[in-house]
Amino acid sequence: MRVVLAVLSLVVFVSLSGCDTLVPAQEPPLADPEERADVIARGIEAFRTPGVIDAGASCASCHAPDGFDLAYFDFSDEDLRRRGAAHASDKPGLLSHAQLEDIVAMVHALRAEHQIIPKDPKTHRPLQPGGEVLPGDTPQERDLAFGQQLEQTFRFASVPVLDRKEAMRQRDEWLAVNPRTLPIGIPLNRWSEDPHHGPAHASLADWLPLLPRIAREEYTDDWWALHNAYLANPTDERLFALLNSIQEYTGTSYDGDGAGFMRHKYGSVLLAQHFFRREVTGGKQFEDYPAVAFPVGTGGHRSRIPSHVWQVGDWARVNDHLPKAEIPEHILNHVAEGRDFREDMKDVKLSWFWSGWLFDQSLQFTCCGNSTRNGEYLTHFINRDWKPDDSGVNGSGYGIHNVFFATKRQITENFDPVHGRDDYLRINYANFHGYGWDISREPRDHEPERQRLYREITLNSYRMMLYLLLDAFETNGVLEERRDRWQERVILMANFIEHASKDAPLEHDRELVAKLEAWLW
Ligand code: HEC
Structure with missing residues (x-):
């Protein structure tokens, strides 16, 4: 019997390794819409549960409100579990290991719900005009x-x-x-540069922030209420409600200047995930918006379009060298291997200034001053x-x-x-x-x-x-x-x-x- 099994498994092994197409990446069925809704709701709860690192940040302190970015890109279950594991623990009230599985299930449910064909995070660069670098x-x-x-x-x-x-x-x-x-020759930053994938990916030149935006205690309910409203109907107005509340409703774990860099990255994450969502769910696409993308002059002020994307580039312009730049030690250690901070900032500047310009093509409504405009x-x-x-x-x-x-x-x-x-x-x-x-x-x-x-x-x-x-x-x-x-x-x-x-x-x-x-x- 044992011999037969061994032979069988050998056959299976040989046939698997001989043909890649035998193991297609299959989504679990999740055909029932109610079941999907339950899985997503459970996942969102986990996504908002404080973790054991980053001052009790939850996944939603840095990623899209429902992890839409993690579904939009082809991050593997292994990547989800690996990144999630750092935040999970057995401590009561904090994100548990079991809840990580809720997050993994949510990502699959989102893909099924919106029939997402996930993009390769190595080659698909957010907002890259025409989808590809020349x-x-x-x-x-x-x-x-x-x-x-x-x-x-x-x-x-x-x-x-x-x-x-x-x-x-x-x-x-x-x-x-x-x-x-119109395709360009400037490679815009990737969504995630994770050092796990090698020294070339140990870089700050990506979209995701390395400092969280955590709801201040007195605003926790208001903050999640804005998330819920947005997820129920992700309109531009509800996106702005979220963006406009970041500074008042949330804080972060560091008070140096680098916190501003990460706050603008978080605002940019919210903006970009809005367009990922539209790409897969339909409606007006980024390229269909007017040259000045958003309603202008709300509050009677010129610079009221959300300029987070431009401001990420602007932070890099002002703080392009150490020790001037105030960035927490643990972040520098996270990206230090084989990388030069200046090089990262160069990549950030060019990429984010160009992307920021795409939102406001005259630059007349972008924050902060004549030199920008x-x-x-x-x-x-x-x-x-x-x-x-x-x-x-x-x-x-x-x-x-x-x-x-x-x-x-x-x-x-x-x-x-x-x-x-x-x-x-x-x-x-x-x-x-x-x-x-x-x-x-x-x-x-x-x-x-x-x-x-x-x-x-x-x-x-x-x-x-x-x-x-x-x-x-x-x-x-x-x-x-x-x-x-x-x-x-x-x-x-x-x-x-x-x-x-x-x-x-x-x-x-x-x-x-x-x-x-x-x-x-
Ligand atoms: C403090 C902000 C922050 C929090 C909180 C956070 N992430 Fe991330 N996440 C990042 C950043 C930044 C990256 C980009 C890679 C890097 O810089 O290490 C990333 C990358 C990822 C990736 C892609 C990794 C790859 O292979 O490129 C996954 C998947 C992920 N996070 C899942 C999660 C999950 C699940 C949680 C919650 C359990 C979570 N993250 C919480 C900031 C955060």
């Missing part, structure tokens, strides 16, 4: 791929602007382009914070992305109706061309194709803007208090034209500049 091993190669894509798709990257009609046509094209669906930060760091050498001496890392961003931001600010502006034209390429960086940081001669595309797109952007300015002067005249600023910007654009324009367009471009000079000097 091909290429370096920022320069991916920047080239971005330029080629623009050239194949848009007039503004393929047809020189040589008259006012074409300028207006391209302005409309810029206004219509949707940066939430003018696009100074993104136009600066997009050039400097690429690896392996961020000095800029070898030319720009993402120069074509940079001119794309700077142009789209300005066209949105000037012509998207949400801004209600028709008084005068605001031109501000910020650090894209401030200090002559459009010339000194352009792709070098050893990358002729990228240089060609960069110059074509930049020249066209400038020509369009000069025609728009001419149009504005002919309609409204020159506004005295803005004369200096316009002069400065026309000089910068004229410099680039002298540097990059050639042959017949150069004659046209010089004439165009001369017409503006006649108005301004």
Whole structure:
């Protein structure tokens, strides 16, 4: 008998190992909706039960209110149990080991309920426009791929602007382009970077926060009531109710500045999981929202759109080096292996500034100050914070992305109706061309194709803007208090034209500049 069993198990072993498809990843049936609802309700209870680490945080202190993120991504049961185990104990009132199984069951029930085909957390990057990063091993190669894509798709990257009609046509094209669906070469951060998967994943450059948001005692019921309301009907308004209460209703286990970084990450988690939910349950998708994604000006203040995503990037900008950055020791130890804090912060800056911009494409409603609103930060760091050498001496890392961003931001600010502006034209390429960086940081001669595309797109952007300015002067005249600023910007654009324009367009471009000079000097 024993021999037979041994032989049988050998057969089974051989056939299993010989064919991967014999063990499909199957969800438990959970066909009955009531049963599913029960499993989810039990799971949510466990998800909110305080654990034994992180100052009594529950899973819901860092993840989506019902763990939707854990269902949306293909985290295995092993990953769920492994991560959950650190929080579980036998202490009364705290998350028990048995409750971990409730969480695992909930994740399966959510997948069944919404027919989720879970995304690979290694390759699926939240908010990554078009779902995939453009091909290429370096920022320069991916920047080239971005330029080629623009050239194949848009007039503004393929047809020189040589008259006012074409300028207006391209302005409309810029206004219509949707940066939430247009693939880019900048890899946005993954949802989870877990050191368990190797040193390359020991990074702070992911979405999930390493400090919890725990309801203050007096607000515990209110906080979970907002969660319940949101889960019952996950509208934008109910999401905002949650976002707007984070600071008042919850606290965290650390009072250094890094708590702000993690709070904005938590707010960003709530925002992103909202769109994961819509992706699988239907309704308006992220890309369908207006260029300024959310109702603007609630409370009569400009910066009232939830800017958590942008602010994660902004924290990294301000605190990009140790020991200045205040981050708790246990978090640094968690990510330290083989990682350099600065490198993490570079990845965070570029990724989160770009993602933050996707929420508010003029940046006029994003928190905190003029440098954000003018696009100074993104136009600066997009050039400097690429690896392996961020000095800029070898030319720009993402120069074509940079001119794309700077142009789209300005066209949105000037012509998207949400801004209600028709008084005068605001031109501000910020650090894209401030200090002559459009010339000194352009792709070098050893990358002729990228240089060609960069110059074509930049020249066209400038020509369009000069025609728009001419149009504005002919309609409204020159506004005295803005004369200096316009002069400065026309000089910068004229410099680039002298540097990059050639042959017949150069004659046209010089004439165009001369017409503006006649108005301004
Ligand atoms: C203090 C905040 C916090 C709490 C509380 C928390 N998590 Fe997480 N979780 C994270 C972070 C941050 C990551 C990303 C990986 C990393 O940084 O280690 C993560 C990652 C995960 C992952 C993905 C791991 C992978 O393989 O990439 C799973 C699954 C997970 N958590 C489950 C849970 C469960 C279940 C609970 C509750 C028992 C929980 N988490 C509680 C912050 C938290």
